[in-house]
Amino acid sequence: MPDEQNWDLSPREARALQCELAPRVLLQPLPRSFAILGASDIGYARTSNQLVAVMVTFTWPELQPLETSQVISSALFPYIPGLLSFREAPTLVVAFRKLKTPPHVLLCDGQGIAHPRRLGLASHLGLCLGIPTVGCAKKRLCGEHGLLLSHRGASTPLILNGEVVGSVFRSREGVKPIYISPGHLADVESSQALVADCLGRFRIPEPLRRAHNLATDLRRALTAQHPVFQ
DNA sequence: GCGACAG
C-alpha cells in the first residue's frame, strides 16, 4: 500500500492522486472483534502556523485509556475543502508511528468516503496506515439525505451520486447530527455501529472527544509561546 | 456566474 508517499503536491496534483487512490479503498465490515481502538484529531496554532496531531488508544470494547501520542509540525498545505488529508494526514501518520501499540481500528475526525472523489481524510489515512478507519465529521461535506428523526440513535443514509456513502446520525436527542462514513476496510453499517458503541453523554463519541481535548490543550500551550503582539 | 464547502 502507498506508505511513504510524496506529500508535496499542488492542489491539482492532490486531486489527481485522490482519483488514483480511491479505487484502492476496501469497503467491508469492520473486524467482528478486536482489542484496541484508536482516535485521532488535529489542533491548529494559528499564530505559529503549527499543527498538533493527537492519537489516543483504548481497550475495546471497554474503552479504557491505553496510550497517547502527540506530534507538532509546521502546516505546509492550506485548508482546502476536499483536500483536508493533504494538510493533516502527514502529521497524523507520524503520531500513529509513535504509538508503542498501534490500534486495530482508527476513528478519524472528518469524512471517509463521503467525499467528492471518495477519499476523505479517514479513507486516505486508512490506506496510508493499512488499518480499518472510520470517518466521523461534525459537518457535511457532500451528499444529500432525507428527514432525520430527533431521538438519540436515529439515522438516515447519506447519498452521493445515488450511492449510500455514509449515515447521518443523531448521537444525542435534539442536537445537530454527526456524519459517519467508512474510511478503509469498513462499511456504512459497521461504521455506524462502532460509533454508536462509543457514545458517552456528549454529541461527539468519547474517543474522539478525548483526542480533541488533548489537541486543544497542546494547541493552547503553543499559542502561549507565540503571543500576538499588536 | 452563484452557492457550497470536513478541519
Added chain:
DNA sequence: ATCTTGTCGC
C-alpha cells in the same frame, strides 16, 4: 480549525 461574550435551553 481558531477567535470570542454573552446567552439560551435541556
